[in-house]
Amino acid sequence: MAVDPETILHIQELKEKHNAVIIAHNYQPPEIQDIADLLGDSLALATEAIKLDADVIIFCGVNFMAETAKILSPEKKVIHPEPKSRCPMAAMITPDALRQMKARHPDAVVVSYVNTTADVKAETDICCTSGNAVKVIKSIPEKKIIFTPDKNLGMYIQRFVPEKEIMCWDGFCGTHQNKITVPRLRSLKEQHPGAEVIVHPECTPDVIDFADKVFSTYGMLVHAKTSETNTFIMGTEKEMCYRLSQDVPEKTFIPVAEAVCQNMKKITLKKVIASLENLEPEINLPMDILEKARIPLERMVNIGRGK
Ligand code: 13P
Ligand code: SF4
Numbered sequence: 001m002a003v004d005p006e007t008i009l010h011i012q013e014l015k016e017k018h019n020a021v022i023i024a025h026n027y028q029p030p031e032i033q034d035i036a037d038l039l040g041d042s043l044a045l046a047t048e049a050i051k052l053d054a055d056v057i058i059f060c061g062v063n064f065m066a067e068t069a070k071i072l073s074p075e076k077k078v079i080h081p082e083p084k085s086r087c088p089m090a091a092m093i094t095p096d097a098l099r100q101m102k103a104r105h106p107d108a109v110v111v112s113y114v115n116t117t118a119d120v121k122a123e124t125d126i127c128c129t130s131g132n133a134v135k136v137i138k139s140i141p142e143k144k145i146i147f148t149p150d151k152n153l154g155m156y157i158q159r160f161v162p163e164k165e166i167m168c169w170d171g172f173c174g175t176h177q178n179k180i181t182v183p184r185l186r187s188l189k190e191q192h193p194g195a196e197v198i199v200h201p202e203c204t205p206d207v208i209d210f211a212d213k214v215f216s217t218y219g220m221l222v223h224a225k226t227s228e229t230n231t232f233i234m235g236t237e238k239e240m241c242y243r244l245s246q247d248v249p250e251k252t253f254i255p256v257a258e259a260v261c262q263n264m265k266k267i268t269l270k271k272v273i274a275s276l277e278n279l280e281p282e283i284n285l286p287m288d289i290l291e292k293a294r295i296p297l298e299r300m301v302n303i304g305r306g307k
Contacts, residue, residue: 014276020056041218043129085266092171093149108144122292127300131216176202199235
């Protein structure tokens, strides 16, 4: 349902009053996507937030994304409308456990997916997103890599860098690992035989093998626009199909209906408006964590987007 014009006007007035912008991840509910000034994948949201000429960022996504914006733009007030919106995969690793693994492999470089908490990033050498993971790993001269926390993304990257020894943390995204399966994709393919199957690299290796293409959410958008195919089965969080249908309305995007990230849906229009009115809850991080976590994130931003 489209956001009503009165609400849009109210949001606009509040944004002007506070010099605020609303940024949102591609998995946000449709009404949040509709009011966002900037919509993107985790890499775009991290890099573009730095360039925004705004005093306040209302960050609509899960907690690590809002933290990343704060770490890279510490002078801005970053507001996360629902602090309980957290990525369960990011909670699968703690700084203590990572320190223990580092002690066991002192010659390894630590690469952490951006889906980690700030204190885990503070123990990391370089971050990556699914949009630049291969490029980040290729930039590292060392052979041994500790990759946290997503084992599926780690195994996917390993296919492109056989010369590296990637030790994967045992983390995963439940939405991608458990809800997007080969039988589910096969049944959608039977219903839509001409469709291309596109999946996110957080999916399991058998799903990756079954798919026609593997992309980050940014890559999915680029591919949908440029491909000659008209129908796509989307093996990722289902709201990506809303994003795609807005940007590429002439094509058809079929979701895996069960693939829902409940945490992304904890951000609601009501909470966003309350955040704009009160400028809270604000992301605040201890200064030492903020400074340590900025180093691997800046390295990632400097590498930019890969394939
Ligand atoms: P993207 O970086 O591809 O947008 O993915 C983020 C994410 O959390 C996927 O589950
Ligand atoms: Fe985390 Fe998965 Fe949700 Fe992405 S889709 S935010 S990885 S739980």
